[in-house]
Amino acid sequence: MDMLKISHVGKRFGDKEVLRDLDFTVPKHTIYGFVGQNGAGKTTTMKLVLGLLSADHGEIFVDGEKVSFTNNRTNRFIGYLPDVPEFYSYMNPTEYLHFCGAITGMEANDCKMRTEEMLRLVGLDGEKHRIKGFSRGMKQRLGIAQALLSRPRLLICDEPTSALDPVGRKEILDILVSAREETTVLFSTHILSDVERICERFAFLHQGKILRQGSMEDLKKSCGETGFELELEQEEKLEKLMEHFPGGTRQGRRGVLYAQGKGQSMEAVLAWLLREQIKFTKIEKSGLTLESLFLEVVGK
Template structure:
């Protein structure tokens, strides 16, 4: 089943087309890498999925339900970690999750169990300090716990690893892998090695369109078939010197 289906999505800002007919299909139980350079339109597409952005055309469906701008109904299926998550600095992680669960109307007993379970998952189970003393990596981990609180069918993470060092990145990737048991994940990034490490599928956004998408195995095969094996009789020659000879 498709958790998310985007057809022909269009969005311009000030006359500049950012998304020019984006098509994307995210199957259930996948970890989907949404790859694109800075300014490619990743955050724009994610805001449209959340109904936070008025689009110029196309259709988005979450769990088969159409997304409408300004309406939050389809967001009951979604957990969202923005690129720069904001927290109340004076709260502890547990207080923060309780606060989020209470305003979304979660049952008190379920909230207590779920908060502890999620803080363990993200490695903050023993962390009783206030959020103001947290590192970026700790904030990203708390943000994932918050996004998973309501058991979403789709977890959307906007560049969860970009600002982190290799250790912090690995921690986030491991958490996303563990969260795969509970949900489908769409995460944006420009770090290809992160995609290779955990994704089952990926799509490349370039010039407002998806230029390449498929399972990681399919994408690897494409790369192989586009390559060349060059054999030479003079093994000592470098590729560069051979190239110079050919182009003389």
């Protein structure tokens, strides 16, 4: 059963068609990457799922229940981290989560326990400072803790990593992976390496239309056999290598690329290099990446 089903949804703002026949599903307990450039329609889609905007046509279901604009009861299943989260900055994290639990009607003891659990999950346990002085990364982590507080079935994060440095991004990605055990995660981003790192499925949104969607596994399979690139330490040895393993294309002074289907295996070349005691500075498989696929489908 799918946690989220978006079925033929369209949305206009005035005469601008922002979403066109949007159609995709997010299976339970997956991490789903919703990829698109600025203005693609990611935030609009998320607001439709939250019932904050009304679709012009089409339907949305959260855990089998239909989302409606005026009576968005399905939000009891959803935790949401907006692209620019706002907090009461004079509170510390514990006070803030207790406050959020109270206004959403959580039972006091449960709220206390869950607050501790969530602050531990995001690495803010024991943090007594006011939110005012927090870094962007800390605010995003607190935002995830808040979104997960009431045990949502679906966690929606709008570009949770976009404004963060690599360390901060990794922390958020690790938290989303841990959260997957108890929830389903839909997150939007334009950082393709983040999607490659943690997502099981993805959709490419471009100018309001889904251009490609699928599982990372399918993507990897569609890469099939990959080629490989190699760079030797000494230029003089390259010719000997290319004679022994024909079919390669020279790359610069010391490099060679064996494209897929040329019948050379990276393992065989590697074994030969070691036997011949020829030093190399790089050897890596080259295949279809999410980035190259994205650039291809958006026609760049």
